[in-house]
Amino acid sequence: MKRVLMVASVVSMIESFNRDNIRMLQEMGYDVDVATNFEWGSMYSEDKIANIKKNLQQQGVRLFQIDFERDIKKMNAHVRAYQQLKEVMTSTSYHFIHCHSPIGGVIGRLVARQTHTPCMYTAHGFHFFKGSPSLNWMLYYPVERTLARMTDTLVTINEEDYSRAKTFKTSQTFRIPGIGVDTKRIEETVIDRPKKRQELGGFEESDFVLLSVGELNENKNHETIIRAIATLQEPTLHYMIAGTGENRKRIEEIIRELNLTNHVHLLGFREDVFEVMKASDCFVFPSKREGLGMAALEAMAAGLPLITSNVHGINDYSIEGVTGYKCAPNDVTGFARAIRTMQLDFQLSRKMGLHNSELVKSFDINQSQSEMRRIYQKFNSPPA
Template structure:
């Protein structure tokens, strides 16, 4: 049986985003291995155990997310080279920036090919700081010579990838897939769910989903929500992260602590979406946001920042705003309170999502794997 190796900086990423690709390769007859850093994984997800349950053979490689941890990542590079030399792998599929760097360099050093790299959102993009282009775009341009398939998940990144001096070529795949039918069919007793959260039955409920980090821009959202001063409105924020204490402090300062609810990591996000009225996504940087797709599938009107990925999904929406324009977001929150999107608009969102449905994305990925690994075009 031929073997394929996934490389990323942590195992939780594979559990969250790559189980479908793993299944595709297994169905094609490949034995799937992963090389990643399981140390320090969040307790809420036992990534190694989950991957093993899905038939994946796991290897501990000490990759660190930060490129500044040079010593640790140099050691990870040596570990990965040893694994590739001893493993006789028929290909490597890299994910995350440091997984992409170390994976491609190690594959080149051991003459392992073909090499696939999925960019879940380049760290250089329209409007990014100059240092991002100097560091990340330069790195991607250099590593292109070791890349047989550069997969991108939004149109801006695809256009950028086509300019790289790739050993192979660039591919566009519409994200990692979202199960539109499953999300659409979720049933929830809104009254009961709202009572569990301590929210009035007649309240207007905004919701956002994302890790509590600066890139997700939750403080910006809380300020806009406060300034909108909406009567009987509440904001749900689902996610955990290092910004929790800071956000709690800002909520107290802005006197919205009783109306803004930090719910932490949730396993009932679909139900929370179904008991909410409007989804808000103020992120500064995305590849192709699953959270936004899930909200669209749930039938919610969506307010979102006008950035790469979001505009792929909501290109003609009247609810887009510049990610630094707090006044614009404040006004859109007010507009949504007075003029919630029509059912027709929400239906259009669900229709748009068909191309991003899991089944459709799986067909894209299978075609890429067939062409790159086997040399066959469907």
Template sequence: MKKILIVSTVSRQFYLFEQGNIEVLKSLGYEIHAAANFSDANERLDALDIIRHPFDIQRSPLSLKNLKAYKQLKKIMESENFDAVHCHSPMGGVLARLAARSVGISPVIYTAHGFHFYKGAPIINWLVFYPVERYLSKYTDVLITINNEDYNEAQKFKAKKVIYVPGIGVDTNKITKVSIDIDRKREELGITSDTVVLLSIGEMIKRKNHETVLKAIANLKDQNLVYLICGKGELESYLKGLVKTLGIEEKVRFLGYRNDIPEICNASDLFLFPSYQEGLPVSVMEAMSAGLPVICSSIRGNTDLIENEIGGYLLEPDDVEGFAKKINKLINNQELLNNMGNNNKESVKRFDKKEVKNKMEEIYKYI
């Protein structure tokens, strides 16, 4: 039986993003090993049927603990006769490719879930991450990118093969065919049937930039709308304070972490996503699958998904006035809102999980 080692920084990578790949590898007869810092392990890992190899990898490239982690990973690779390595995350990609090179394991696959250098990124990102990724690409048999900007940049590297795979995909059928009584779901959320429902999904962190939408909503005082935010994060208290400062407490609901995202998407009218940085956002694909138009930032990843003025609008992340105007335009034009939502429902099919799994099967067969 062939054996493959999947390497990442944290173990949640395996159940959040690798389930599809694990299913494909099992269907091809692989024994699957996983190496990560398992300090974040929980019961969701148990269902994956993978052989765990804990090591002390750290997310920060400046941590000296990664020197120890590199030696640990080499020992893991030396102790097993792996036929291939598939690595993820910046530090996982660095340590795994160096260790595999040292031990003599080939082929090596690296998935870049959004390079840390991108258009508009801080110059320090380009100075630190770009030369590292460029150098290590020569030790990479297959470099997988998940958006077009990264794919084009990776063409300048020295990987044997650069392939575009649209992220982890989305189960469009699960969201499209969800059985829901919309009025009852809205009642559960404390929303009347005649209220326009705006939705964002994402951690309450700086990168997700919820501030822009909150400030835009403050400019729409006369509209009968409510804004739902699904997610938790370090900025939750700050954002709740901002809501009070803006005087929009009656228009905003903080829903926290949710297990009913498909239902909430189907009970909403419009999706908002002003993020500063993305790879290929699953939440936008989920919203598209539910037939929602999307107003989002014109950044890498988002531009792969949303066609401006066809599936919604692409704006600068901090364009508060622009977000307010486009929200106002859509919620007052039901025909346009429906047309954009229907366009998204159709265009998102090319990002379906089945399509992704087919591409990954071709890659794994190639190795």
């Protein structure tokens, strides 16, 4: 029996991006192990992590705790994680390993080289891209370019990263449309819209409700949208944010400072995101960096128009004047103008939403899984 090791810095990377990959590998005849940090670094609750571990074990997956840190500066922790992962990979012979996340990708590939294990790395969005800070280019670009030599297969999820990765010295480079959007499931999600809007914030049908989905952190950039709303002073405008994160207190302070307590609604972690999307009028996605941005693609499948930043993987699907509007990440005035235009022109926003529900089918989960299966099959032969 062939065995594969899935490596990621945090458990959320396994749960959100690799459950289908694990199932696919098992269907192809592999035993699958998972090495990640189950204990900290994730925004999941302890109960949710316990549930994830239980489900994986019931699926026949062996689990290994690796003390990965996400902070690049914590070198002692990275050395410890390297030693832990090396112990796992020297005690078991793996047909190949599949690495994810920047730190997990670095350590996983270094250990793979040390143990002579074939290695695949999925880049969920390079930290260096057009418009990114110079520091990102100085820190991350040399590392990725060097480690590409130790990577048998490099998988990217957006066009900019794919084009750059092809200049690296990697045996094989592929591009997939992210993990894929379950368009059928989203289309089949039906809600009582007035009832759901009342449940979420007492919203009337005459209210215009914006939605963002994502961690409350610096990169997701929710503050820009909050400040844009403050400039509009529109009583029927509401902004919901679904997600948890380290910046919650800071965001709450901004909401109070701008007197937007009745207009910005922090929903926390939601299991009913597709229903929340169906109850909204427009999806806003002001991220400073996105490998692709599954939340925005799911919102497109729910029939929502988009207002996004104009960076990185978002540009693969966000088209100015077609899917919605795009602005520079910190352009408060531009976002305010786009929000106001979307609110005032119902016919236009409706047309964009309908267009999005068709456009997003090129990112459907079936297409993504088909591409990923083809990539895995290249490892599906007995070791030399």
